[in-house]
Amino acid sequence: MMLTNGKDASSNMLDPTADSQLNQPIALKRRSASDNGAVIVGIYGVPGCGKTFLLDQLKQELEQEYFAFYEGSTMIATVVPGGLDTFQKLEEEEKVHWRKIAIDTIGKECADSGRVAVVAGHFMFWPEEEEAGRPVYTQNDLDTFTHILYLDLPAEVVARRRLNDTERSRPSASAAHLRKWQQAEKTELRRLCLHNSILFSSISQHPALQNKVLTLLRDFQHHTEEYNLSRAEIRLDETLVAGQGQLETVLVMDADRTLAAEDTGALFWKTASSSRQPGDEDYPLKTLFSSPLGYSYTAFRQATLLYEETADDQEYDALCQEVASMVTMHPEFVSLLQVVAEREHVGAVIITCGLRRVWDKVLEREGLSKTVKVIGGGRIADGFIVTAAVKAALVARLQDIHQMYVWAFGDGPLDLEMLDKADQAIVVVGEEQTRSKAMDAALRNAIDNDGLRAYQAVLPSSASPRLDTTKLPLIRITEHGFVNSVLCRRSRHAGIHVLHATDRNAAKLLMTPTRDAKVAGPALRKAHRRVGVYLATEFLADMIGIEEYPIPHVQGHHTSGYRLSHEQRTSIVALMRGGEAVAYGVNDVFPLAMFVHASRPDDIKLHHLEGQSTLVLVDSVVNSGKTVVQFVQHVRNLHATIRIVVVAGVVQAQSVSEGSLAQVLAHHTNLSLVALRLSDNKFGGKGTTDTGNRLFNTTHLL
Template identity: 70%
Template structure:
């Protein structure tokens, strides 16, 4: 990912929107400026003709200015743009300034640039009137208001191309949004729509629009939804990059369009993947086609996209469940993915949050993706699964409860993702698994750091479909009735067993609960181990074992917790006598916590970590009261050796804690 340049479009009082309106002399800048005055009014906008501002501040007016040396002209031009900026800072209006970028006599080898450094530091947007050179030549010839030198159409075309290329490069290096205005019957509507958008749009406003759109998309089902699948689109749901396909389609339909994908040059430039860069991408799409042509191009691109069947299958299963929703959140073109989903019969159950046009009202950045997942998790209290393939997805993957990195063919996958993933893992910001599509592609990193999962495996599907309602009963997993449980519980119930023997019994129960119930509940992962015959083979361990915390409730809970620790030797082991002994650093970066008590305290430290309470015996009658007491604590389970209908509570000489440590004789 490219380093991001400072953003000039944050919602700060100090940022003043100054929009330049450029084009060749005779292109109609002043005519459009006058039309915009009538269309937009002067409440929010102030309109300036650059030459008039110069004439007003230079003693002797424009005639005197033309006689000055070039350095003196530069000084006055800088004063003119400074005057406009100060006036708009005072009024709060958005300035629209018609001006010139360069003058170029046909007899000269190169043009004379008339922009200043102050212009580059002041303008936030520049619109360029990109009219056909022959049209401009006729306008110059027929201009009754001023005498213009005769210039050939080839020279006007060369002049225009030079201005567009230089302006586009300067704008990107200075964080200025740039767009072309083409000759069109609806030019005024297009220009006024852009100006209104420029006036209102900030990163804060952009996020507000994205959140509102997401809330409206899921609003009708909000009360039923417990789980949300949030998926990136390009190179996640399908191998194709729809942005590249779009620009290939544009170049095929427009002989004048340069070949290659302009997005690659944009995001590979000084703007990187910043908010400004994505806004600039939106303006490129606006330049490329009007609404009708854009829709047709999106249809062509959608027809070239083949969704991974594994994702189609998963979405079809999810569509049958009222408690699970699915969203595509894409930095790419919403319209393309709307059409892809419609073709797959998924458009009614899977919503697309994305942009691409001014009419969408927002663009999706990496920060927006992360914020939407956070909103689903913290505001709407949903359990979130996130699927993504690139560094732009790391934020949302980190914010989700479950993160799945989608890995494609080696030659087409993101080249920077390995380094970004390693950095996220090392910093503790991310815990994830990977799915390889197609299945014969090599995995990223290694399957120890990034364990493999298959979207079609029943265990994975079941984990996605699991109910997580705040009002649902706590999940109790137990071994009651199994022969192993009968054997293991015997010494625990035998009053004559105490001290080391009883501690060993509890240790065995902890180990059994870990390998029999916890491993099934939390999942296991495959990893390579050396075989006794000298080759490597597959071994298994708890999924995310290094990111699991085992909390031993002192003193009686320690023997059983040590048994769990024996089964999961790489898990973090924490001794706790009281809730405050469990601290935030015991949970940060962890995937799950296995404990005996302190559920309320754990939730106060970490709202979404998975909690499993391990116990030898759970009274059947206590489950409803536990459910009521712990309502709202999603992702909470209990594993127990057995359920019991016996309400007996041991005290004194028959108290379990006293028997474990031979303290039955103490008062």
């Protein structure tokens, strides 16, 4: 590229080998986008395709607070002493140096400000009289850009625009030459992006081109691997709402080559290939997943962009309908899912790395769409993509947060993490000519080295098993015994999620000042605050999970820090008065969380819950649990799926084994309790023994 003086004159052409960094008086520390989290989007296309016009339109539509816009010539003029005139007189190697400085400056500015950079520039110049174009990019560009959008307008349109452009003088170029130029740029950009973890999308001429670009930029602005998982978790939680706490067992199923022998991705591209331009790949996903990106989050995000540029919404839906008509579900799975649909305590969900829309249509045809939901992607509008890690995380969420017993069904290497997490794992084995060739070795390694315990279901029954039936025992999913094992009732009471430190030495030390009659007022509040810090660090971090983020190291470089997963989307509610000190301790560990005081349930408002993933209700002592139940019921009326964790210093043991609190814990999904200790003492404090009075020196107010 990429950053030039904006004029396609021969003096700006650059041999791609002229990429060495010179010893210049100005130098910026290299900061790649992957290191600092900055989102840097390049907008490319042959001169005359409308990059500058589009950039001006985007400036009018996007908030300057969140987006920064750069034109190549303007950036060059800014960083080069003497501006463009001086730049034009430099040797080519010197120009390369300043192009690097320009892109590094953009990267640093946006890393510091947190804004998304939108940069219009050139990838190569190619006068028609020359045999090949000359690229104008540096390794710094490839290290900095996170996304590239290519304006792929018809060559005839571009040629006409160039002729009619009175503001710029450009060398003449025929439509045939411009078309060749465009193809060369797209081919090389796709290759470079795959090898440098840059997301690439070609944008064709369309009446809604500007809206398309706006949609993509807004998606690029916030879509990270962390955000992606949170969207998938929300989708999972929504699919469970209909169960109203009755579900005990969930069947989690992969789709392609598991529920059916077909690979819907391959069918989609085969179906779409008839309408694609000559020279386009018929199966671009094969190239994508065999690239250095592998089956990463970035690779699946790139797959989504490929689907986006292949068809608009209407065409995409029609293609999915055509693909769905080619898919035949294994009758054994249709039968099993029909039986599951008749049971209130058993549910099923498809979690697929493939196309959600295709499987929605397949399930609709089979009459299963009301009882079996699909978690998957394929389009930007879906909000997320599914990777192997997402599959495993959703299974873990079903178990840890929703306290479900999980049966998992999958066929390939991308399902192994999910299968390993599940309570029961079934490897679906198809015909040898269609099943995954890489699965045998990966499966053997998972069993021998990672401790996977699984069964195999061979579909059709005439297919040969994988490995051997001792290492991977055979089951038939229509067999009476197997179906009964799936449908059996499982004790929800046994699944109550209560964590406590009663017998730990740390708890004994922490609880001593809280029980000492001589300790009151600030000293007692400090002791309760330490309890909150301990429970947050020891239990909540494990229960909710942590996430990695970059922090400056004391030695001057960046390193990894850790915080609560979705900490900024966590609300800590102090149940007044007694819970405030413990809640402050929790907040000390999770400083990004929202803090709310609540004397009664209706002090918690909808705006305290909207957009949040976790609510932490904090009290000092829980006796009967009546107050906690009232708060939980109020929150559930406002938000049906938010994770609720009750945190307390002392919990009366009987309250979590019988009574209203035990019932709420057993029958509400996404609800857990954490305590410093469980106590058999049913004594309720009053006056001088009331915890709230002791905390605030009001024991004399009887």
